Amino acid sequence: MIQLVELVVNGERHDLAIEPRRTLVDVLRHDLGLTGTHVGCEHGICGACTVLVDGAPARACLIFAAQVEGAEIRTVESLAAPDGTLNDLQQCFSEHHGLQCGFCTPGMLMLAEGYLAEEPEPTTEEIRDVVASNLCRCTGYQTIVEAIDDCATRRRAAFQDRLDRSAS
């Protein structure tokens, strides 16, 4: 059986004719060529496949692509500017050495991106709790937590800066 599915990924519309059993992560990677999202366990625990579905971090291995018609999907490919300039979160990961092999990194980035959008003022412990959603085998997690913490701080400072400027 083939299902027609219309997916919106990183703002772009795609029309697909796929088997309904194809998971979102397989469709992103192999039907759309967005290989930034990785596959680590296919049972929802490692988080390498974490993407944003309507802004919320979700496991793309536990969703059938057919289920998310009409939703806004965002993947790691949406973070950097078209010219390749990294966004502030990616920059923080690099500066804090929050990645080694880079395999868990896209999932960690999308987890953090979704979380910080919802919770701009998390404590370090809250960040640690959220990072505990995904597995990393290289870093020991500390530098990932620090990178997200630093990014949140910078975003708050930038926000404050904008407020100050608009007030003055």
Place this chain on the structure above:
Amino acid sequence: MAEPRFRRDGAWVGASVPRREDPRLLAGRGRFVDDITLPGMLHAQFVRSTEAHARLLAVDLDEVRAVPGVVAAYTAADLDLADITALLDRPAHEFVPTAMPVLARDTVRYVGEPVAVVVAKDPYAAEDGVEAAVVEYAPLEPVVSDLGALAEGAPLVHAGAPRNTLVDVSLFATEGIDDVFSEAHTVVEVRTKTGRQNALPLETRGVVADWDDRDEQLRVQTCSQVPHQVRTVLARCVGLDEKQVRVTVPDMGGGFGQKCVVGREEIAAAAAALRLRRPVKWIEDRRDALTAAFLAREQRYTVRAAFSADGEILGLDADVVCDMGAYSCYPFTAGIEPLMASAEMPGVYRVPAYRVRGRAVTTNKAPTAPYRGVSRPQYVMVVERVFEKAARALGIDAVELRRRNLITVFPYTGVNNITYDPGSYLESLDLCEKTLRDEGWFSRRSDENRVIGIGFACFSERTGYGSGAFAQRKMQVVPGFDISEIRMDLNGTVSVTTGTLSHGQSHETTMAQIVADRLGVPYDRVKIVQGDTDRITYGWGSFASRSITIGGSAVAAASVKLGDQLREIAAHLLGGDVESAVLEDGGVRVGSSWLSYADIADVAYLKAHLLPKGVGPGLAATASFDVGGDGTFSNATHGCVVELDPGTGGVEILRYVCVEDCGVAIHPQVVEGQARGGIAQGIAGALFEEVRYDDAGQPLAPSFMEYKVPTAREIPDVRIEHLETPCAFTENGAKGAGEGGTIGAPAAVLNAVNDALRHTGVELDDTPIPREAIFRALEVS
């Protein structure tokens, strides 16, 4: 850190510069094996044994071939491939080889062993095909533990291996050691069993293989730590010449040793590609990665140690049994764990008498490979438990007891015939203890309302095993050296090969830093070429903390040779003397004149007639490096503070301090990352992860629900302090930094838990530490 931090004036080595790898990996633009798609590519999956031990009576693939989307399905008989056999140059009573077939032929020896390969148009159809296979088994009694393997009358996993023993060596046996024990003031004994673990790279194993008619080559893209060894085995198995196989390694999502051996599935997938003349991809799924990939670490120790009344260690007598599973891995063999433990156990202590028996037994479990630290996490844990027990028996503080026995005068030749180069064994212990004391942990430990313990681990780690050191292990193929080829192109940019390869360790950055210093060019003008058997003369890959020590030295030596060429040409062109020519600012200065590398390259490639006599065109050099003698030893002391929950037996790590010395750190941030990640894996082994089997040999941890990889909640922040004892005989003063974290953590954690239990009289020596045992110990008290 966006701006490079320089360690000393103008030097790249020692600066935590931005990693060259980061932008693509952060943007999702890396290229891992599963990201590769070739036209017409097919997908392989494996029919795997559901029995731990059985005769294979029939493998019927007719139904498989009828499944929609399935293109082909092969048994061992269909593919007719040579076996994978790894050898040691040891007599039959010390070593029995195993022949590991690519697909099981007549016997299956573990659940998950590949029996047939199914090739289909997509991975979904491939799994549909796998389900349709009909395999007939005649079950045999399985061997599921080391004790079971050694038991009288045990069934044999391999007919040629009596008592299921693949390796049995007795080493050293210092003369008079029995007297040492009988006359000693105190003898303590440690019995330990450590759990089987999975190195668990987050990227599972995988391959894309296709036959290229134009290059007349089987092109194999695979996430391997040892591409040249894959080439050799693959060529041998399928019957091709070495030059007919090209193995390249794309971005790689971790390895930790599991990928430094040659697996069966990549050979089978490549053989299918060869037969079908179509690209075939195989990506291991997580269930297979947890049950059928190479495992490690299941060991049993019985160790006695003799001490004098004032706490001097007098002797160590050890028996080590390693459960290596069903087959020897290539190239290391089943000897990897027992030989490592036997050779290195005395470690950082002045042990005057030593005797060890090391055995590898074969069982009906997935086979083993080296895993980060190889036996050292285990024997360090055992030896550190020895010191804790001796301290209690002697009434001496455990840290003080270590101080009295640490090697402090270097070079030191141990009872194990190893010469240790200088390190900071005592200094690291002192600093680690002081750090925890200054942070107030010793006073918190005395709080009677809390159950807090502090544990230490002292160790050194031989890094950069040269050919000589590996030859001592009597491997039939002897890793050790590395070869580097360097080339400067027209505009003065540099490319350099290394036979090592990064799977997270940052070679594109750190190797470039080394070249940058030698040639005086910015590190981003240096391109590192790694993981390609066509472009690299020969390489042993990355394992055993060898990349910077050996690979980095070869890269440095090649850079110096290229520098000499540049100086010679520049001196000729500027009419000066070679001796006075110096590399400076991206060019060569001869007296008051200066020529840029681009200018020199211009001559070397485009105006070769201007070159000095005897100097050929082009700018290229090759150098190799090997570590003479016994290699170089990194060292560290780890300190761990735990709090136990009497209500649940739960363990929380409150603090972790690592004082490490890996000589000159090329990139301190990378070194710290290696330490932190290693410590996390060591904690995982001490507290969480275990691959268990039931009595029938069925694996009990086929998912991440059962195989409990710790998360950010379980792994603490780690304070790292650096000491620097430069290595005298590697090119950069560096020692290896890849494994130390993993080596120290189990001992530190286990000692801390036992320290917290000090009032209970209970001592726990097995890992992973069962929470129920902690609960019971605290309940009684």
Place this chain on the structure above:
Amino acid sequence: MKPAAFEYHRARSVAGAVGLLTELGDEAKVVAGGQSLVAMMNFRLARPEHLVDITHIDGLAEIRREGDTLRVGALTTHRTVEKAELGDFAVLSRAMRWVGHLPIRTRGTVGGSIAHADATAEWCLLAVLLEARIVAEGPAGRREIPAEEFFLGPFTTALEPDELIVELVFPHPAPRAALTEYADRKGDFALVAAAVDLDTDRIVLGGVGPVPTVVRGGWSSGAASRARAAAAADSLDLRDEPGISAHYRRGLVRTLVERAYEEAARG
């Protein structure tokens, strides 16, 4: 780890879903958040021939307060409950921290969790603890099933194959209730989970039997929480199992019930 083939059906209304379930019979399975089902399908431990997707049905993701009653729509995610201001039902929000991890909580649903009926699942314990009624719609219309009668065994419920859970009804507030758990690793299924409600004097345990287990108090009303916890632990019929003895499990029950009491008393 790729699921077996199935036919996909998207329901647009409860009636439509029930119609599909009626038509497709035993071979059909409902998927909502899919956080348990899709994992099982990837392992091919579940292989429905038809999948009825209810995530596109409007109106099933609402939380409504009606007097003392709280109604939680079946498609409400754990994360929505976690972030909601539920006043004297705040125990529900607090308990959500135990449900998997953030990306699981953003997709997993209340109804899905109840229908999956894992005996340690937080929603199953909470439903039994707070005497919730599970509202199911079938071809014959709606019916309400008391939570205590709903869970029949591990992954087995009183739901008929052609019925769909549409909401949970919590009949009374629980300002002094709490749920707590123990697992070696954060986010894992609990070894033991304990939920208590001080006002109804109910204790519900997970991990001690095939379904959420209600412990009937044999203690006097004035008994201290420690004594109640001990009594609860002692009342259980537990067996040694591989990797965990009855003794240890009983100890965990004692600890967790006491800690749940303490948390509940803090409100």
